[in-house]
Amino acid sequence: xxxxxxxxxxxxxxxxxxxxxxxxxxxxxxxxxxxxxxxxxxxxxxxxxxxxxxxxxxxxxxxxxxxxxxxxxxxxxxxxxxxxxxxxxxxxxxxxxxx
Amino acid sequence: xxxxxxxxxxxxxxxxxxxxxxxxxxxxxxxxxxxxxxxxxxxxxxxxxxxxxxxxxxxxxxxxxxxxxxxxxxxxxxxxxxxxxxxxxxxxxxxxxxxxxxxxxxxxxxxxxxxxxxxxxxxxxxxxxxxxxxxxxxxxxxxxxxxxxxxxxxxxxxxxxxxxxxxxxxxxxxxxxxxxxxxxxxxxxxxxxxxxxxxxxxxxxxxxxxxxxxxxxxxxxx
Numbered sequence: 001x002x003x004x005x006x007x008x009x010x011x012x013x014x015x016x017x018x019x020x021x022x023x024x025x026x027x028x029x030x031x032x033x034x035x036x037x038x039x040x041x042x043x044x045x046x047x048x049x050x051x052x053x054x055x056x057x058x059x060x061x062x063x064x065x066x067x068x069x070x071x072x073x074x075x076x077x078x079x080x081x082x083x084x085x086x087x088x089x090x091x092x093x094x095x096x097x098x099x
Numbered sequence: 100x101x102x103x104x105x106x107x108x109x110x111x112x113x114x115x116x117x118x119x120x121x122x123x124x125x126x127x128x129x130x131x132x133x134x135x136x137x138x139x140x141x142x143x144x145x146x147x148x149x150x151x152x153x154x155x156x157x158x159x160x161x162x163x164x165x166x167x168x169x170x171x172x173x174x175x176x177x178x179x180x181x182x183x184x185x186x187x188x189x190x191x192x193x194x195x196x197x198x199x200x201x202x203x204x205x206x207x208x209x210x211x212x213x214x215x216x217x218x219x220x221x222x223x224x225x226x227x228x229x230x231x232x233x234x235x236x237x238x239x240x241x242x243x244x245x246x247x248x249x250x251x252x253x254x255x256x257x258x259x260x261x262x263x264x265x266x267x268x269x270x271x272x273x274x275x276x277x278x279x280x281x282x283x284x285x286x287x288x289x290x291x292x293x294x295x296x297x298x299x300x301x302x303x304x305x306x307x308x309x310x311x312x313x314x315x316x317x318x319x320x321x
Contacts, residue, residue, distance in 0.1 A: 012118070013118055017130045020126075021134040025138060030203070032203075034202060036202070074204060089127065096120055
């Protein structure tokens with residue numbers, strides 16, 4: 001097995017950190033964009049780009065409520081996102097012979 | 100942390116960032132552990148601190164009442180200790196929980212009905228205590244056995260029921276353990292119940308801290 005077996009959407013440092021952070025939430029919970037940005041330490045623009053890629057792959061959902069300055073965006077992993085992360089960590093374990 | 104952040108920035112610049120599987124595994128483990136710690140509303144350090152404080156507080160009360168021939172209740176000298184414990188514990192708990200759950204919404208947050216159940220449980224036990232005092236029940240019961248046993252049985256069971264409904268078995272176990280401590284205290288007499296309460300809650304909180312630390316470090320999804 002080679003590195004190519006790792007999901008390329010997750011196998012990027014920024015997105016790996018995003019997915020690992022969201023996976024630490026209880027299932028059914030969502031996280032605000034600002035808290036995620038604070039935890040990951042990316043600029044808003046960079047974070048939006050990575051979130052959009054993950055959302056396009058149906059790995060996460062985002063929800064925006066309110067308008068203007070009072071708007072709030074929340075994100076959460078989908079079940080396919082959790083499954084993809086599980087598959088990714090299994091592949092990592094196989095590559096490393098145990099994580 | 101810095102290492103993780105640096106490698107993260109490298110990833111943004113080059114997308115693949117030259118991440119080899121070992122680096123990926125390290126980054127994943129660091130991020131997961133860090134996130135679990137930050138999302139934990141009752142971290143192990145807080146639980147251990149609470150355990151020590153409850154042991155000291157109940158121990159101080161027990162020392163003040165154990166020599167009383169007819170139970171009169173805690174002396175005025177220990178009331179500042181109790182007051183300090185209540186204020187510090189409540190303040191630290193709310194502060195840490197607020198920070199941990201900032202930006203988090205959804206299933207893990209207590210629902211309005213669950214908050215009402217817990218509030219009613221707390222208020223009800225002290226309303227009954229007032230009724231007992233008004234009815235002339237002995238001080239040994241009203242200011243000794245009752246406050247060291249009944250609130251913990253009622254609130255512990257209410258919490259266990261709510262957590263069982265959520266299938267949160269670790270928190271359910273904590274609620275049951277608190278209720279058991281209250282029940283055991285009922286057999287120790289009004290003075291001994293303070294000692295049982297202090298030691299019992301100390302064990303419960305330290306056990307809970309160990310379980311939380313283990314859960315944060317275990318492999319696999321939350």
